[in-house]
Amino acid sequence: VLWPICKFPQASYTVEFQKCGLPHAHILLWLQSSARFKTPADIDRVVSAEIPNKELDPSAYEAVTSMMMHGPCGIGFPRAPCMEKSQCDKHFPKKFCDRTKIDERGYPTYRRRNDGAFCVKNGAVLDNRHVVPHNVDLLIKYHAHINVEICNQSKAIKYLFKYINKGPDRARAVIEPDRDRAERGVDANGCVVNEIKAYLDCRYLCAYESCWRLFSFDIHFRHPAILRFLVHLRDQQNVYFKTSQSAEAILARPDVRRTMFTEWMAANAKYESARTLLYADFPREFVWHPDRKEIRTVKGVLHPTFQAACEAHGLLGDDKEWHAAMDESSYAASAYELRELFTLLIVFCQVSHPTNFFEQHWAMMSDDVEYNLRGAMPDPNLPIPSNEIHNRVLSLIGDILLCYGTSLADKNLHVPPSTGGIFEDDKLIFEELSYNCDELESEHAGLVYALNPQQRSIYEPILASVEGGAGQMFFVHGHGGTGKTFLWKTVLAAVRLRGSIALAVASSGIASLLLPGGRTAHSRFKIPLNIDRWSTCEIRRGTQVARLMQQTKLIVWDEAPMMNRHCIEALDRSLRDICGASQPALMQLPFGGITVVFGGDLRQILPVISGGSRGDIVDSTICNSPLWSHCRNMHLTVNMRVLTSNSDNLDHGCLASFARWLINVGDGNLPASPDYDDPEGDWIEIPTDLLIKYSGPRFIDCYAEPSYLRQRAIITPFNNVVDQINECMLDLMLGPPSDYFSHDSVSVPSGLTSGQLSSYPIEFLNTITSPGVPAHRLRLKVGAVVMLLRNVNQMSGLCNGTRLIINVLGVNVIQAEIISGDHISRFTRNIVYNEVLSCISSYFEL
Numbered sequence: 001v002l003w004p005i006c007k008f009p010q011a012s013y014t015v016e017f018q019k020c021g022l023p024h025a026h027i028l029l030w031l032q033s034s035a036r037f038k039t040p041a042d043i044d045r046v047v048s049a050e051i052p053n054k055e056l057d058p059s060a061y062e063a064v065t066s067m068m069m070h071g072p073c074g075i076g077f078p079r080a081p082c083m084e085k086s087q088c089d090k091h092f093p094k095k096f097c098d099r100t101k102i103d104e105r106g107y108p109t110y111r112r113r114n115d116g117a118f119c120v121k122n123g124a125v126l127d128n129r130h131v132v133p134h135n136v137d138l139l140i141k142y143h144a145h146i147n148v149e150i151c152n153q154s155k156a157i158k159y160l161f162k163y164i165n166k167g168p169d170r171a172r173a174v175i176e177p178d179r180d181r182a183e184r185g186v187d188a189n190g191c192v193v194n195e196i197k198a199y200l201d202c203r204y205l206c207a208y209e210s211c212w213r214l215f216s217f218d219i220h221f222r223h224p225a226i227l228r229f230l231v232h233l234r235d236q237q238n239v240y241f242k243t244s245q246s247a248e249a250i251l252a253r254p255d256v257r258r259t260m261f262t263e264w265m266a267a268n269a270k271y272e273s274a275r276t277l278l279y280a281d282f283p284r285e286f287v288w289h290p291d292r293k294e295i296r297t298v299k300g301v302l303h304p305t306f307q308a309a310c311e312a313h314g315l316l317g318d319d320k321e322w323h324a325a326m327d328e329s330s331y332a333a334s335a336y337e338l339r340e341l342f343t344l345l346i347v348f349c350q351v352s353h354p355t356n357f358f359e360q361h362w363a364m365m366s367d368d369v370e371y372n373l374r375g376a377m378p379d380p381n382l383p384i385p386s387n388e389i390h391n392r393v394l395s396l397i398g399d400i401l402l403c404y405g406t407s408l409a410d411k412n413l414h415v416p417p418s419t420g421g422i423f424e425d426d427k428l429i430f431e432e433l434s435y436n437c438d439e440l441e442s443e444h445a446g447l448v449y450a451l452n453p454q455q456r457s458i459y460e461p462i463l464a465s466v467e468g469g470a471g472q473m474f475f476v477h478g479h480g481g482t483g484k485t486f487l488w489k490t491v492l493a494a495v496r497l498r499g500s501i502a503l504a505v506a507s508s509g510i511a512s513l514l515l516p517g518g519r520t521a522h523s524r525f526k527i528p529l530n531i532d533r534w535s536t537c538e539i540r541r542g543t544q545v546a547r548l549m550q551q552t553k554l555i556v557w558d559e560a561p562m563m564n565r566h567c568i569e570a571l572d573r574s575l576r577d578i579c580g581a582s583q584p585a586l587m588q589l590p591f592g593g594i595t596v597v598f599g600g601d602l603r604q605i606l607p608v609i610s611g612g613s614r615g616d617i618v619d620s621t622i623c624n625s626p627l628w629s630h631c632r633n634m635h636l637t638v639n640m641r642v643l644t645s646n647s648d649n650l651d652h653g654c655l656a657s658f659a660r661w662l663i664n665v666g667d668g669n670l671p672a673s674p675d676y677d678d679p680e681g682d683w684i685e686i687p688t689d690l691l692i693k694y695s696g697p698r699f700i701d702c703y704a705e706p707s708y709l710r711q712r713a714i715i716t717p718f719n720n721v722v723d724q725i726n727e728c729m730l731d732l733m734l735g736p737p738s739d740y741f742s743h744d745s746v747s748v749p750s751g752l753t754s755g756q757l758s759s760y761p762i763e764f765l766n767t768i769t770s771p772g773v774p775a776h777r778l779r780l781k782v783g784a785v786v787m788l789l790r791n792v793n794q795m796s797g798l799c800n801g802t803r804l805i806i807n808v809l810g811v812n813v814i815q816a817e818i819i820s821g822d823h824i825s826r827f828t829r830n831i832v833y834n835e836v837l838s839c840i841s842s843y844f845e846l
């Protein structure tokens, strides 16, 4: 039993330990810090760790030696209950000590003089080193083992509270048998009523807690409560702000104009009774809520309820936000854009009632559908049943969902009856076979003609493998600019113009945009995000994706070295299974007999293994996969980027030397600079002739021009520096900023109980920053450059790395223009704040 006494020695309560049947209860008294315990001598008066003098006080000697001697334990007494791994877990015997001391942490070391005092217990001689700290008067009065400790400084006081709230070590639980129902009362609904049990069904308070409450001890308090009354001259109140905030944003804050003092004046004007009170007396009848003055005011509008204010902030976690996004977009967006936005919301934004959501908005997504149906009818004036249009919109949304690798059924949307169109059930195959063969032919002819000898020596065996059905596996090594993408385009065109299916994938979204018909490997093959050596792709036999795989003749996988080998092995397992379903012999072949070409530069980014060591990273690369032994390695070494660059602005000699220098960096051939004697890093000096000296126009004069922004970027390795640069650049731009806030919650299926959940309050979640996820507050302005951090829609060029310029900042929707990749100048409306907008990183360029 551990018991705190706060007012010792005038403890006003009487706890009769012996009556409790605990004559030798182990009681720990923590003596609260007070003026009495300022010096070691004060402590010595109350707590002792020494054997009293038998001659002077026999009863004290008797009490201490019978109850407060620890042990014997240690050598010769290994079975003592305190012994753990040959050591006493209470650290007895203690050291002799001439006087009581309190260490800097607030823990006391009691006086244990080496004065020859001893007693004999269980045949062992024990001296002052074995005395448990005690108070002699308490021992004599209660005749119980009462361990007394001084809780002398605030650092140690936490124990006082810890022990109170710790609860008992033991509890008794009773499992009652289900007695005969007849003995019990049954209410009108047939439910058993056990009045006695219901009466006794009370909250359990442990002994410590109940005593703590009975004695009304404070847990904490501050006395006296002090509130500083603000006084200032008219419009001369202090305004606190961060240097990074713009003047407009500061002035828009309601707390800037309304202070405690101005509101006192306002209350005087409004309430008769207030005029009788002095400022200092005001709190007796009025309450000042420092936080309430602004919480209901959003962008200068005072909302009637907190809920309305939350809604205006877009903080409500129901579908309202998505409905509002659709409504907001409907004023300016076309039906086609609205369908894309709708699909985006369904895929990324966890809409809770997809069917309701669709039913409420399908009409606004149907303008062009009705127009097209009428155009196809012999008499355009005939009425079209709304059911027909409804289903047509659904089916168009189904087509977009397919591009995201999902379907109407997967998203709990109604599946309309089939219209019986060609390839209705195999849209993915149809899509892959619908390339324009004439265009492909002329493109291919030009590309093949231009191939350099190295590229040709790779192109031919790949085509031979595809045409002969040999199902070979290739790996094409090549540094940046050696013409890998050029080669992929040639090979893909060659296979596709023959009417065969060739799938182009890349490990990253931005690289996939460079390939014709390119997708990320994860989305194309449904590779699970949590991957291990036993994973398989989430492609079921008999599905559209599975049928597409069975028809595929070639897979080109760019930037393969940055993919964990388990992803590649998962694809191998899945393709063996899917292709082997129709021809069992294919199960024995890598990738089910499909020719697969991997490409990349092993010196570039390797797979990211969170918390992994260098060895883990190397182990996860493709060349350590068992599949590697099947791989035919080919090399591209001629830097075509240097050879073919025909820009007048570029000095070819400089470009070539830069390319050579870059290869040397990658190969580790450059010595660390003698100027930077840094044992941690490998510092390499960039030759001054490779540095570009900037002498162009200023950012503030040109930032409205997309072509200016497209060619410029600031790259820094740390997110906090990015944030600082963003703030600085945003301030340089004209116009008011808009703030968008993320909406974070703890994922409940992660095994947390509700108690554990409450230890992750929203405020805490909002402070968490992690790589790849922007901060809780995203500040944007029209004209700002942002970069997408997720693959939102690769077909539209919206993927991880796509840069856009903000054109319109709505409440729920942002309209932006793409400024990088092949989809430049495409307007996109389908970026909606909350989960999806959280994939945007504010990103500026000079």
Ligand SMILES: Nc1ncnc2c1ncn2[C@@H]1O[C@H](COP(=O)(O)OP(=O)(O)OP(=O)(O)O)[C@@H](O)[C@H]1O
Residues within 6 Å of the ligand: 450, 451, 452, 455, 478, 479, 480, 481, 482, 483, 484, 485, 486, 487, 640, 641, 642, 644
């Ligand atoms: N055989 C060729 N004839 C003419 N131009 C070529 C040839 N091969 C490549 N190029 C050109 O060289 C440049 C670099 O080629 P490409 O982008 O294919 O290289 P890469 O290896 O994919 O580079 P990175 O790894 O940096 O993406 C491109 O402009 C491309 O058009």
